[in-house]
Amino acid sequence: MLHTLTSRYGMVVAPHHLAAQSGLAVLREGGNAVEAMVAAAATIAVVYPHMNSIGGDGFWLIAEPGKRPFGIDACGAAATAASPAFYAAHGCTEIPARGPLAALTAAGTVSGWAKALDLASRWGGKPLPLPRLLADAITYAEEGVPVADNLADTLAASRAVLEDMPCFKALFLAEGLPQSGNILKNPALAVTLRRLAQAGLGDFYRGEIARSMAEDLEAAGSPLRLSDLAAQEAAAVTPLSVRLKAGEVFNLPPPTQGLASLLILALYDRMAAEAPDGFDHIHRLVEATKAAFRIRDYAAIDPRHVLAPPESFLTEAFIAGLAAGIDPARAQAWPAPKPDAGDTVWMGAIDSEGRAVSFIQSTFWEFGSGLVLPKTGVTWHNRGVSFSLDPASPRALQPWRKPFHTLNPALALLNDGRAMVYGTRGGEGQPQTQAAVFTRYVHHGYELQAAVTAPRWLLGRTVGAPSTALKLEARVPPAVFEALRAAGHETEWLPEFSSAVGHAGALVLHPNGVISGAFDPRSDGSVAAA
Numbered sequence: 001m002l003h004t005l006t007s008r009y010g011m012v013v014a015p016h017h018l019a020a021q022s023g024l025a026v027l028r029e030g031g032n033a034v035e036a037m038v039a040a041a042a043t044i045a046v047v048y049p050h051m052n053s054i055g056g057d058g059f060w061l062i063a064e065p066g067k068r069p070f071g072i073d074a075c076g077a078a079a080t081a082a083s084p085a086f087y088a089a090h091g092c093t094e095i096p097a098r099g100p101l102a103a104l105t106a107a108g109t110v111s112g113w114a115k116a117l118d119l120a121s122r123w124g125g126k127p128l129p130l131p132r133l134l135a136d137a138i139t140y141a142e143e144g145v146p147v148a149d150n151l152a153d154t155l156a157a158s159r160a161v162l163e164d165m166p167c168f169k170a171l172f173l174a175e176g177l178p179q180s181g182n183i184l185k186n187p188a189l190a191v192t193l194r195r196l197a198q199a200g201l202g203d204f205y206r207g208e209i210a211r212s213m214a215e216d217l218e219a220a221g222s223p224l225r226l227s228d229l230a231a232q233e234a235a236a237v238t239p240l241s242v243r244l245k246a247g248e249v250f251n252l253p254p255p256t257q258g259l260a261s262l263l264i265l266a267l268y269d270r271m272a273a274e275a276p277d278g279f280d281h282i283h284r285l286v287e288a289t290k291a292a293f294r295i296r297d298y299a300a301i302d303p304r305h306v307l308a309p310p311e312s313f314l315t316e317a318f319i320a321g322l323a324a325g326i327d328p329a330r331a332q333a334w335p336a337p338k339p340d341a342g343d344t345v346w347m348g349a350i351d352s353e354g355r356a357v358s359f360i361q362s363t364f365w366e367f368g369s370g371l372v373l374p375k376t377g378v379t380w381h382n383r384g385v386s387f388s389l390d391p392a393s394p395r396a397l398q399p400w401r402k403p404f405h406t407l408n409p410a411l412a413l414l415n416d417g418r419a420m421v422y423g424t425r426g427g428e429g430q431p432q433t434q435a436a437v438f439t440r441y442v443h444h445g446y447e448l449q450a451a452v453t454a455p456r457w458l459l460g461r462t463v464g465a466p467s468t469a470l471k472l473e474a475r476v477p478p479a480v481f482e483a484l485r486a487a488g489h490e491t492e493w494l495p496e497f498s499s500a501v502g503h504a505g506a507l508v509l510h511p512n513g514v515i516s517g518a519f520d521p522r523s524d525g526s527v528a529a530a
Contacts, residue, residue: 063411358423
């Protein structure tokens with residue numbers, strides 16, 4: 001259903017209902033949208049551990065009424081010791097996807113929480129104390145939380161790959177495969193979060209928690225060291241943007257794939273279908289995705305190493321040239337590059353002052369590297385597998401280089417005064433799902449919840465499957481499926497509601513103060529409002 005109200009406190013959307021409630025509770029106590037998001041981020045790191053962790057990365061887009069949005073890059077860089085020579089010495093011809101050698105980049109998301117809170121402190125008012133923001137997460141880690149359906153399904157699917165990872169079995173599979181509704185506790189993580197609440201978020205990088213994590217990482221065989229954690233800092237960044245007929249859309253610059261998300265919308269804006277969810281709508285978005293991904297694959301790298309300014313790909317002339325190469329009736333060849341699967345959470349918040357947050361944090365693959373640090377209970381991400389050991393690659397591994405990131409939170413300021421935050425999990429699918437939701441809502445007039453719920457598609461690989469075909473949920477009409485196949489798309493069916501196409505969400509602040517919210521029925525989430 002569609003959630004709307006004239007809000008006294010604000011609204012939060014998350015792919016787990018407890019995270020949405022944590023954020024709303026902070027808004028009720030007078031907290032702002034950033035404080036609400038930190039509370040939600042801490043909670044979801046506990047209750048949705050397959051999708052994200054405080055041992056992962058994060059990115060923010062934040063908008064205040066009447067001002068240009070700003071972004072935060074909380075991406076960890078490769079360890080000083082991480083180099084092709086390091087992996088060659090370990091007998092590796094490519095970076096392993098799992099285990100200690102996959103844990104090669106610092107975890108940035110907690111530094112992003114700190115940066116966002118610092119920037120939001122300039123808004124005035126009495127800030128809520130950090131122990132309050134982390135209180136729910138501490139309780140859930142210490143006392144336990146029911147295993148969500150999606151977590152149970154993911155554990156079942158990934159058990160064979162992960163159960164031998166250091167400490168993973170002890171935390172997630174100690175009593176066998178948990179079922180939905182079983183209680184999951186992480187007492188070590190509760191201690192870690194309590195320490196952060198008392199000592200400050202910087203302790204994660206330069207304090208007791210950092211020293212403990214560095215010891216566990218080194219003992220496990222990761223190249224990360226205490227000095228790598230100590231050097232981690234989140235950075236305020238200027239978002240990329242593109243102007244559409246309906247308004248301006250914002251996303252994050254490299255190393256994220258935000259550029260691809262903007263290019264897809266800019267291309268579709270030039271060739272929008274007359275009706276939604278038919279052949280024209282899906283085909284044109286898929287072809288725009290192919291064009292955008294070809295740019296992304298060499299442009300979305302460490303911002304210090306970009307081959308051209310990312311803004312140069314968002315000019316009218318460049319977009320027109322890309323659009324000219326799209327056939328409205330036939331599919332372009334798709335070379336099936338090595339894709340990036342991903343497990344991630346996107347969340348949004350809007351407070352009573354109209355300040356809006358689009359936020360995303362992730363472990364990359366489900367449970368990341370699978371490495372659980374025994375003394376802190378932190379699961380470390382594997383974002384570093386985005387690097388290549390080929391020194392000629394645009395994504396070549398180098399110490400202190402940032403990896404390519406699928407993460408990209410989105411935000412739009414529409415000409416009629418609406419402000420929209422939206423996003424999803426899903427690796428390669430993030431720009432595609434964003435485009436489906438945005439075009440349905442903005443171009444084709446869907447209600448917000450209908451735009452999220454309607455059947456979606458994914459060009460590329462799903463987790464655990466090698467196919468890079470165009471996959472469509474089984475609610476897509478068979479005639480549309482066949483028309484796409486006849487146009488040259490390699491097509492496959494997905495279940496009617498498939499997590500492969502992401503866990504999307506969106507919030508819209510209307511000029512009259514009404515906030516609309518939508519969550520994804522494919523997730524365990526909700527919209528929380530008061």
